[in-house]
Amino acid sequence: MSALSYQFSSLNNEVVSTEKNYSKIFQEVISQNDLVKFFCNNSGEIMQGMFQLESGGEKLFPLFRGLIGLGKPNSLELRYSIQEKSIFFTYQVVDQEEVDRFFTQVVLLLQKEVKFKGVLKEVIENQLRFRSEQSLLHRSLLVD
Template identity: 55%
Template sequence: MSALSYQSPTSTSLFNGALGSNSRFSQISVSQKEMIKVFSQQSGGIMQGVCRLEKSFDSLFPLFRGLTSLGKPQSLTLTFSRESKSIFYTFSSDALPEVEYFFGRVLTLLQKEVKFKQVLKEVIENRNRFKSEQSLLRTALLAD
Protein backbone atom coordinates (compact mmCIF):
# COMPACT_ATOMS: atom_id res chain seq x y z
CA MET A 1 0.00 0.00 0.00
CA SER A 2 1.34 3.43 -0.85
CA ALA A 3 1.63 6.28 1.61
CA LEU A 4 -1.48 7.83 0.08
CA SER A 5 -4.32 5.50 -0.73
CA TYR A 6 -7.91 5.87 -1.69
CA GLN A 7 -10.14 3.17 -0.28
CA SER A 8 -13.80 2.43 -0.55
CA PRO A 9 -15.39 0.96 2.57
CA THR A 10 -16.64 -2.47 1.61
CA SER A 11 -15.84 -4.69 4.55
CA THR A 12 -14.80 -4.76 8.15
CA SER A 13 -11.16 -5.15 7.09
CA LEU A 14 -11.35 -1.59 5.80
CA PHE A 15 -8.60 -0.25 8.01
CA ASN A 16 -6.12 -3.04 7.23
CA GLY A 17 -2.89 -1.29 6.41
CA ALA A 18 -4.24 2.17 7.24
CA LEU A 19 -3.26 1.84 10.88
CA GLY A 20 -0.61 -0.81 10.72
CA SER A 21 2.63 0.92 9.80
CA ASN A 22 4.98 3.45 11.31
CA SER A 23 3.27 6.41 9.66
CA ARG A 24 0.29 6.19 7.34
CA PHE A 25 -2.24 8.51 5.71
CA SER A 26 -5.43 7.20 4.13
CA GLN A 27 -8.58 8.66 2.68
CA ILE A 28 -11.83 6.74 2.89
CA SER A 29 -14.32 7.61 0.15
CA VAL A 30 -18.03 7.06 -0.40
CA SER A 31 -19.63 7.67 -3.80
CA GLN A 32 -16.33 9.10 -5.02
CA LYS A 33 -16.35 11.78 -2.30
CA GLU A 34 -13.82 11.79 0.51
CA MET A 35 -15.59 10.87 3.73
CA ILE A 36 -12.79 10.48 6.27
CA LYS A 37 -9.09 11.17 6.40
CA VAL A 38 -7.06 8.94 8.70
CA PHE A 39 -3.54 9.53 9.88
CA SER A 40 -1.73 7.09 12.14
CA GLN A 41 1.75 6.84 13.51
CA GLN A 42 3.57 4.30 15.64
CA SER A 43 5.76 5.45 18.48
CA GLY A 44 7.36 2.53 20.28
CA GLY A 45 4.59 0.12 21.22
CA ILE A 46 1.86 2.75 20.93
CA MET A 47 -0.18 3.63 17.85
CA GLN A 48 -1.71 7.08 17.71
CA GLY A 49 -3.61 9.00 15.12
CA VAL A 50 -6.64 10.95 14.05
CA CYS A 51 -9.80 10.31 11.99
CA ARG A 52 -11.34 13.46 10.56
CA LEU A 53 -14.66 13.76 8.74
CA GLU A 54 -14.59 15.88 5.60
CA LYS A 55 -16.79 18.99 5.31
CA SER A 56 -19.55 17.36 3.23
CA PHE A 57 -19.85 14.57 5.83
CA ASP A 58 -19.41 16.58 9.04
CA SER A 59 -23.11 16.14 9.86
CA LEU A 60 -22.24 12.49 10.56
CA PHE A 61 -19.97 13.45 13.48
CA PRO A 62 -22.55 12.74 16.23
CA LEU A 63 -23.21 9.31 14.72
CA PHE A 64 -19.48 8.71 14.22
CA ARG A 65 -18.84 9.67 17.83
CA GLY A 66 -21.67 7.47 19.11
CA LEU A 67 -20.61 4.44 17.08
CA THR A 68 -17.00 4.72 18.24
CA SER A 69 -18.16 4.93 21.84
CA LEU A 70 -20.11 1.67 21.58
CA GLY A 71 -18.24 -1.62 21.63
CA LYS A 72 -14.88 0.12 21.74
CA PRO A 73 -11.92 -2.16 22.53
CA GLN A 74 -10.55 -1.51 26.04
CA SER A 75 -7.09 -0.86 24.66
CA LEU A 76 -8.40 2.02 22.50
CA THR A 77 -8.44 5.54 23.96
CA LEU A 78 -10.52 8.12 22.10
CA THR A 79 -10.63 11.91 22.37
CA PHE A 80 -13.23 13.86 20.39
CA SER A 81 -12.94 17.32 18.86
CA ARG A 82 -16.27 18.84 17.86
CA GLU A 83 -14.59 21.86 16.28
CA SER A 84 -12.54 19.86 13.78
CA LYS A 85 -15.00 16.91 13.58
CA SER A 86 -12.13 14.62 14.53
CA ILE A 87 -11.43 11.66 16.74
CA PHE A 88 -7.93 11.28 18.16
CA TYR A 89 -6.98 7.75 19.15
CA THR A 90 -4.21 5.82 20.87
CA PHE A 91 -3.81 2.11 21.46
CA SER A 92 -1.19 -0.53 22.05
CA SER A 93 0.25 -1.84 18.78
CA ASP A 94 -0.53 -5.35 20.08
CA ALA A 95 -4.24 -4.51 19.71
CA LEU A 96 -3.92 -3.49 16.04
CA PRO A 97 -6.09 -6.28 14.55
CA GLU A 98 -8.86 -5.67 17.08
CA VAL A 99 -8.80 -1.89 16.53
CA GLU A 100 -8.71 -2.23 12.73
CA TYR A 101 -11.73 -4.54 12.90
CA PHE A 102 -13.56 -2.09 15.19
CA PHE A 103 -12.90 0.95 12.98
CA GLY A 104 -13.78 -1.08 9.90
CA ARG A 105 -17.20 -1.91 11.35
CA VAL A 106 -17.81 1.73 12.31
CA LEU A 107 -16.90 3.00 8.85
CA THR A 108 -19.03 0.35 7.18
CA LEU A 109 -22.01 1.56 9.24
CA LEU A 110 -21.24 5.18 8.29
CA GLN A 111 -21.09 4.19 4.63
CA LYS A 112 -24.47 2.46 4.93
CA GLU A 113 -25.92 5.58 6.58
CA VAL A 114 -24.69 7.75 3.69
CA LYS A 115 -26.18 5.36 1.12
CA PHE A 116 -29.48 5.23 3.05
CA LYS A 117 -29.70 9.02 3.10
CA GLN A 118 -28.99 9.17 -0.64
CA VAL A 119 -31.75 6.65 -1.40
CA LEU A 120 -34.17 8.37 0.99
CA LYS A 121 -33.50 11.71 -0.71
CA GLU A 122 -34.28 10.16 -4.11
CA VAL A 123 -37.48 8.59 -2.79
CA ILE A 124 -38.63 11.92 -1.36
CA GLU A 125 -37.80 13.72 -4.61
CA ASN A 126 -39.71 11.11 -6.63
CA ARG A 127 -42.71 11.36 -4.34
CA ASN A 128 -42.75 15.16 -4.58
CA ARG A 129 -42.42 14.97 -8.35
CA PHE A 130 -45.32 12.50 -8.48
CA LYS A 131 -47.48 14.79 -6.33
CA SER A 132 -46.70 17.74 -8.60
CA GLU A 133 -47.57 15.75 -11.72
CA GLN A 134 -50.75 14.49 -10.09
CA SER A 135 -51.76 18.04 -9.19
CA LEU A 136 -51.10 19.26 -12.74
CA LEU A 137 -53.12 16.38 -14.16
CA ARG A 138 -56.01 17.05 -11.79
CA THR A 139 -55.95 20.77 -12.66
CA ALA A 140 -55.91 19.99 -16.39
CA LEU A 141 -58.80 17.55 -16.09
CA LEU A 142 -60.96 19.85 -13.97
CA ALA A 143 -60.25 22.92 -16.14
CA ASP A 144 -62.24 21.55 -19.10
Protein backbone atom coordinates in the same frame (compact mmCIF):
# COMPACT_ATOMS: atom_id res chain seq x y z
CA MET B 1 8.61 5.34 13.40
CA SER B 2 6.26 5.07 10.43
CA ALA B 3 3.38 7.36 9.61
CA LEU B 4 0.36 6.14 7.70
CA SER B 5 -2.13 8.40 5.98
CA TYR B 6 -5.23 7.19 4.18
CA GLN B 7 -7.91 9.09 2.30
CA PHE B 8 -11.41 7.63 2.08
CA SER B 9 -12.98 7.78 -1.44
CA SER B 10 -16.20 6.25 -2.92
CA LEU B 11 -18.67 3.96 -1.16
CA ASN B 12 -17.94 0.26 -1.08
CA ASN B 13 -20.63 -2.44 -0.76
CA GLU B 14 -18.30 -5.36 -0.08
CA VAL B 15 -19.02 -7.72 2.79
CA VAL B 16 -16.08 -7.92 5.18
CA SER B 17 -14.80 -11.46 5.67
CA THR B 18 -13.54 -12.30 9.15
CA GLU B 19 -10.99 -14.66 7.60
CA LYS B 20 -8.98 -11.81 6.01
CA ASN B 21 -6.35 -9.71 7.71
CA TYR B 22 -8.28 -6.77 9.16
CA SER B 23 -5.34 -4.39 8.74
CA LYS B 24 -5.52 -4.91 4.98
CA ILE B 25 -9.32 -4.67 4.95
CA PHE B 26 -9.18 -1.50 7.02
CA GLN B 27 -6.66 0.06 4.63
CA GLU B 28 -8.86 -0.88 1.66
CA VAL B 29 -11.99 0.57 3.28
CA ILE B 30 -10.16 3.76 4.21
CA SER B 31 -8.70 4.20 0.77
CA GLN B 32 -12.22 4.07 -0.73
CA ASN B 33 -14.02 6.80 1.19
CA ASP B 34 -13.93 10.58 0.73
CA LEU B 35 -15.80 11.27 3.95
CA VAL B 36 -13.07 10.69 6.51
CA LYS B 37 -9.32 11.12 6.69
CA PHE B 38 -7.35 8.75 8.87
CA PHE B 39 -3.84 9.38 10.18
CA CYS B 40 -1.87 6.91 12.28
CA ASN B 41 1.62 6.95 13.77
CA ASN B 42 3.53 4.09 15.36
CA SER B 43 5.46 5.24 18.47
CA GLY B 44 7.15 2.09 19.67
CA GLU B 45 4.50 -0.02 21.39
CA ILE B 46 1.72 2.57 21.02
CA MET B 47 -0.27 3.60 17.95
CA GLN B 48 -1.58 7.15 17.86
CA GLY B 49 -3.82 8.71 15.28
CA MET B 50 -6.95 10.55 14.37
CA PHE B 51 -10.06 10.45 12.25
CA GLN B 52 -11.21 13.73 10.75
CA LEU B 53 -14.39 14.30 8.80
CA GLU B 54 -13.86 16.04 5.47
CA SER B 55 -15.80 19.10 4.34
CA GLY B 56 -19.38 18.14 3.62
CA GLY B 57 -19.27 15.33 6.18
CA GLU B 58 -19.19 17.52 9.30
CA LYS B 59 -22.92 17.04 9.86
CA LEU B 60 -22.21 13.33 10.38
CA PHE B 61 -19.89 13.97 13.33
CA PRO B 62 -22.51 13.13 16.02
CA LEU B 63 -23.28 9.84 14.26
CA PHE B 64 -19.58 9.09 13.73
CA ARG B 65 -18.85 9.86 17.38
CA GLY B 66 -21.75 7.69 18.51
CA LEU B 67 -20.69 4.74 16.34
CA ILE B 68 -17.12 4.96 17.63
CA GLY B 69 -18.40 5.11 21.21
CA LEU B 70 -20.47 1.94 20.81
CA GLY B 71 -18.66 -1.32 21.34
CA LYS B 72 -15.28 0.37 21.59
CA PRO B 73 -12.50 -2.06 22.54
CA ASN B 74 -11.13 -1.52 26.05
CA SER B 75 -7.64 -1.12 24.60
CA LEU B 76 -8.73 1.93 22.56
CA GLU B 77 -8.51 5.37 24.18
CA LEU B 78 -10.44 8.19 22.51
CA ARG B 79 -10.51 11.99 22.72
CA TYR B 80 -12.96 14.11 20.75
CA SER B 81 -12.51 17.57 19.25
CA ILE B 82 -15.91 18.95 18.33
CA GLN B 83 -14.41 22.14 16.87
CA GLU B 84 -12.16 20.21 14.47
CA LYS B 85 -14.71 17.41 13.92
CA SER B 86 -11.94 14.96 14.82
CA ILE B 87 -11.45 11.91 17.00
CA PHE B 88 -8.00 11.22 18.41
CA PHE B 89 -7.08 7.70 19.48
CA THR B 90 -4.29 5.65 21.04
CA TYR B 91 -3.90 1.90 21.51
CA GLN B 92 -1.25 -0.74 22.04
CA VAL B 93 0.34 -2.17 18.88
CA VAL B 94 -0.56 -5.70 20.03
CA ASP B 95 -4.25 -4.69 19.81
CA GLN B 96 -3.98 -3.52 16.18
CA GLU B 97 -6.15 -6.25 14.65
CA GLU B 98 -8.97 -5.73 17.17
CA VAL B 99 -8.89 -1.95 16.66
CA ASP B 100 -8.69 -2.30 12.86
CA ARG B 101 -11.72 -4.63 12.94
CA PHE B 102 -13.61 -2.11 15.06
CA PHE B 103 -12.70 0.87 12.86
CA THR B 104 -13.60 -1.11 9.72
CA GLN B 105 -17.06 -1.86 11.08
CA VAL B 106 -17.60 1.79 12.09
CA VAL B 107 -16.54 3.12 8.69
CA LEU B 108 -18.71 0.59 6.84
CA LEU B 109 -21.71 1.58 8.98
CA LEU B 110 -21.02 5.25 8.28
CA GLN B 111 -20.84 4.51 4.55
CA LYS B 112 -24.14 2.62 4.69
CA GLU B 113 -25.76 5.56 6.47
CA VAL B 114 -24.55 8.00 3.82
CA LYS B 115 -25.81 5.70 1.06
CA PHE B 116 -29.17 5.29 2.83
CA LYS B 117 -29.57 9.06 3.17
CA GLY B 118 -28.80 9.49 -0.54
CA VAL B 119 -31.38 6.89 -1.56
CA LEU B 120 -33.96 8.35 0.84
CA LYS B 121 -33.42 11.81 -0.63
CA GLU B 122 -34.04 10.41 -4.14
CA VAL B 123 -37.21 8.64 -2.99
CA ILE B 124 -38.55 11.82 -1.40
CA GLU B 125 -37.75 13.86 -4.54
CA ASN B 126 -39.51 11.27 -6.71
CA GLN B 127 -42.59 11.34 -4.47
CA LEU B 128 -42.71 15.14 -4.64
CA ARG B 129 -42.43 15.05 -8.45
CA PHE B 130 -45.17 12.40 -8.63
CA ARG B 131 -47.51 14.45 -6.43
CA SER B 132 -46.82 17.55 -8.50
CA GLU B 133 -47.60 15.72 -11.75
CA GLN B 134 -50.69 14.18 -10.18
CA SER B 135 -51.89 17.61 -9.09
CA LEU B 136 -51.36 19.06 -12.60
CA LEU B 137 -53.23 16.14 -14.15
CA HIS B 138 -56.08 16.50 -11.68
CA ARG B 139 -56.39 20.25 -12.36
CA SER B 140 -56.33 19.72 -16.13
CA LEU B 141 -59.12 17.13 -15.87
CA LEU B 142 -61.29 19.43 -13.76
CA VAL B 143 -60.89 22.41 -16.09
CA ASP B 144 -63.09 21.79 -19.14
